[in-house]
Amino acid sequence: MSTRIAFLKGHGTENDFVIVPDPENVIALPPAAVAALCDRRAGIGGDGLLHVVRSAAHPEAKDMAAEAEWFMDYRNGDGSVAEMCGNGVRVFARYLQHAGLVPEGDISVATRAGVKSAHIAKDGDVTVGMGRARLPEGEVTVSVGERSWPARNVNMGNPHAVAFVEDLAHAGDLSSPPPFSPASAYPDGVNVEFVVDRGPGHVALRVHERGSGETRSCGTGACAVAVAAARRDGADPVVTGTPATYTVDVPGGRLVITERPDGEIEMTGPAVIVATGEIDPEWLESSAR
């Protein structure tokens, strides 16, 4: 009889993940298997999957092993690979603490977008050092039905288009990717955030995530939104020397994002482990065919 495979389920502001601990990187997780695990009817269900691997055991993370013992091999719900997941890093850190693999306090996590630092509070929030935003030049437009909006191109390790709208309902059905132009702005697809103001330093978003559809939160998206809002509001902490903090409401909760005078972005929010279980390896193998 083959060995059963452990999994956990977790979420951060209701961006939910199947967590598969696999320290030595021996579990086969081709895109079809990931999509089957993330399927909400025929699988466990999740917006994405966190494959937990020792950095030294993963070809994409070996070079980061000296700085970070654990690698977040992140996959979208459709099985595609993404560079980074902000809510995922918080949940990943919470899992490591929950499993006794790291102490409370400060840890490092290797990702495809580099090593991220995380501060874990036992029963509270997790704060992640998300690195700096890149703001590629050029005008971008996103559309939903008959409506179009200018969008800010913000790269948080993964690509985002941030559009300020009058009403979040105008974003309509976000299950399919909103069209954007020019196509050259995002050769690998994009996560699209629609944003409204809620008050000074306070915004709310809806998001279409590349590879997952509309989700109830996106951590990198919230960071991209905070940076786009700051620039729109005339604030650039690197220039002014004053940090810019935005509260970002997402359908699944609230994140607080601060851009510091050195350009580094910090994201704080919840990270919850909700269940543990076992995957039937025969089902997993057949789902990959």
Ligand SMILES: N[C@@H](CCC[C@H](N)C(=O)O)C(=O)O
């Ligand atoms: N939910 C994530 C982002 C996950 C990756 C994204 N869908 C992509 O393809 O870039 C977050 O919290 O940042």
